[in-house]
Amino acid sequence: MPMNKANTKKTFLESASSVLQIEADAIMAQLNSLGASFEKACKKILECDGRLIVTGMGKSGHIANKIAATFASTGTPAFFVHPGEASHGDLGMITPKDLVMAISNSGETSEVLSILPIIKRMGVPLIGIASIPESTLAKLSDVYLNVTINQEACPMNLAPTASTTATLALGDALAIAVLNARDFDENDFARSHPGGSLGRRLLLYVEDIMHKGEAIPLVNETAPLADALVEMTTKGLGITGVVDSDGKLVGVYTDGDLRRTLAKQTNIDCSIAQLMTKDPITATPNMLAAELVSIMKAKKIGALIITDCDRIVGALNMQDLLKAGVL
Numbered sequence: 661m662p663m664n665k666a667n668t669k670k671t672f673l674e675s676a677s678s679v680l681q682i683e684a685d686a687i688m689a690q691l692n693s694l695g696a697s698f699e700k701a702c703k704k705i706l707e708c709d710g711r712l713i714v715t716g717m718g719k720s721g722h723i724a725n726k727i728a729a730t731f732a733s734t735g736t737p738a739f740f741v742h743p744g745e746a747s748h749g750d751l752g753m754i755t756p757k758d759l760v761m762a763i764s765n766s767g768e769t770s771e772v773l774s775i776l777p778i779i780k781r782m783g784v785p786l787i788g789i790a791s792i793p794e795s796t797l798a799k800l801s802d803v804y805l806n807v808t809i810n811q812e813a814c815p816m817n818l819a820p821t822a823s824t825t826a827t828l829a830l831g832d833a834l835a836i837a838v839l840n841a842r843d844f845d846e847n848d849f850a851r852s853h854p855g856g857s858l859g860r861r862l863l864l865y866v867e868d869i870m871h872k873g874e875a876i877p878l879v880n881e882t883a884p885l886a887d888a889l890v891e892m893t894t895k896g897l898g899i900t901g902v903v904d905s906d907g908k909l910v911g912v913y914t915d916g917d918l919r920r921t922l923a924k925q926t927n928i929d930c931s932i933a934q935l936m937t938k939d940p941i942t943a944t945p946n947m948l949a950a951e952l953v954s955i956m957k958a959k960k961i962g963a964l965i966i967t968d969c970d971r972i973v974g975a976l977n978m979q980d981l982l983k984a985g986v987l
Contacts, residue, residue: 710757943966
């Protein structure tokens with residue numbers, strides 16, 4: 661009796677497990693093949709006075725685009741050029757100072773090969789990435805990186821899967837190796853990602869988001885609790901600073917203090933000096949906002965006053981940090 665065909669099919673989890681294993685093996689194969697050519701490619705990229713131009717067709721083009729973006733965000737000026745568009749004018753983007761990285765699994769992609777003679781005539785160095793050492797791309801390359809896999813994750817061994825994963829991993833390896841050689845750090849990364857969460861965490865300072873001038877909630881230490889409550893309500897930060905006759909910060913009164921005051925049924929005509937928290941924790945305007953978040957969370961503080969050399973310059977709360985995208 662013939663076996664039911666449906667029973668021979670892999671389950672979703674079995675298929676997924678197989679794909680991940682094949683692609684993991686493909687990446688490990690690149691690890692085992694690292695050598696002099698990889699080092700030479702890194703040196704070519706570091707020595708380039710222009711931009712790194714990455715090109716590829718089809719699925720290799722998608723990978724090339726991602727590799728270019730990774731280089732660009734990690735200290736190496738880079739962009740993707742579509743090989744088909746390059747033949748119709750986009751080659752004008754490439755200058756003699758640039759470096760080209762061409763990606764083709766077979767090494768025989770016609771759109772890629774068609775632009776190589778022009779690149780070579782310009783004297784632009786070429787890093788080729790392909791799976792066949794005898795391919796045209798490999799032979800024309802100044803530096804050839806071999807990405808060979810045992811099989812694609814596709815059961816028909818046709819759809820680019822393991823090969824594109826391995827190529828992408830190799831591109832990441834190149835980018836990070838060059839990043840390390842450049843001493844590229846978090847601040848450099850943040851400068852190229854000002855709109856991202858990392859950029860906000862590394863580039864945003866307390867002075868950039870604190871409330872200033874008349875927006876700072878302050879009352880004199882002789883003021884009654886009622887005046888402090890009005891100031892806190894008006895300014896809406898959940899805190900008021902308490903100052904002496906010289907304008908020096910001597911304490912703070914917060915929403916939390918108010919709850920404790922109400923629990924004790926304290927007279928609202930009581931002096932704020934009797935209820936305030938003395939020697940409060942403060943922050944400086946040149947402190948990173950991300951650093952302040954850590955302090956406020958550790959100390960369980962919802963709002964605080966900002967001082968500069970004992971001078972009150974601002975105030976903020978957790979809501980301000982949340983709005984700024986630091987949290």
